[in-house]
């Protein structure tokens with residue numbers, strides 16, 4: 001079987017795919033979720049100067065000396081360890097009570113990530129949300145773990161636990177969402193559309209390659 005590679009280095013749109021007159025296997029990946037936090041974005045919708053995603057860190061975009069990583073999932077924690085090893089001061093903030101094991105039982109979670117966190121003394125502030133990002137600090141608040149109003153006992157006090165953390169760079173690692181738009185737009189334009197990998201559901205590389213191998217055999 002011969003394989004032709006076309007349109008490399010270009011963002012492919014639905015019309016380009018339609019012009020190929022064949023079925024489409026879409027593997028457009030996933031994007032980092034940008035939570036609705038005051039100060040995270042500029043007026044034009046782009047990220048603020050002091051806000052990055054873990055991909056920016058991998059791309060060696062400059063990071064300040066004092067870093068807050070938002071999200072104690074595998075990607076957030078690996079980013080925190082990476083930055084600590086580059087000599088940065090790093091704190092991880094996580095809305096749930098502690099690190100989130102989201103690597104499907106991956107042995108590296110326990111043998112590598114958690115161990116490195118301990119070795120590097122990286123603080124994880126659990127049950128906290130980032131309420132606002134300012135040029136030189138973030139404002140944290142208690143995550144909303146208070147019981148619903150009708151369940152609060154008489155006399156109970158809900159404490160609003162605001163805290164300011166001096167910060168040069170915030171890394172948003174609260175999760176990824178599938179890039180489904182190309183696949184959705186292709187329905188009806190080409191005979192069959194198959195989605196594989198992270199554009200179905202963000203996961204690990206082996207799942208994406210497995211999806212590709214399976215669809216390749218099926219069609």
Ligand SMILES: Cc1cc2nc3c(=O)[nH]c(=O)nc-3n(C[C@H](O)[C@H](O)[C@H](O)COP(=O)(O)OP(=O)(O)OC[C@H]3O[C@@H](n4cnc5c(N)ncnc54)[C@H](O)[C@@H]3O)c2cc1C
Pocket residue numbers: 010011012013027028029030054055058075179182196197198199202203204205206208
């Ligand atoms: C920071 C980070 C660390 C990770 N670490 C691990 C790990 O340690 N182990 C592991 O197994 N997995 C890891 N993963 C997950 C792994 O990278 C993904 O599961 C895998 O890359 C998914 O492959 P994919 O082909 O579905 O998507 P991707 O690898 O994201 O590829 C999608 C490609 O489609 C391109 N694209 C999108 N839209 C268009 C368009 N319209 N036209 C043309 N091209 C387009 C994108 O530019 C991109 O190149 C990590 C992910 C991240 C973000």
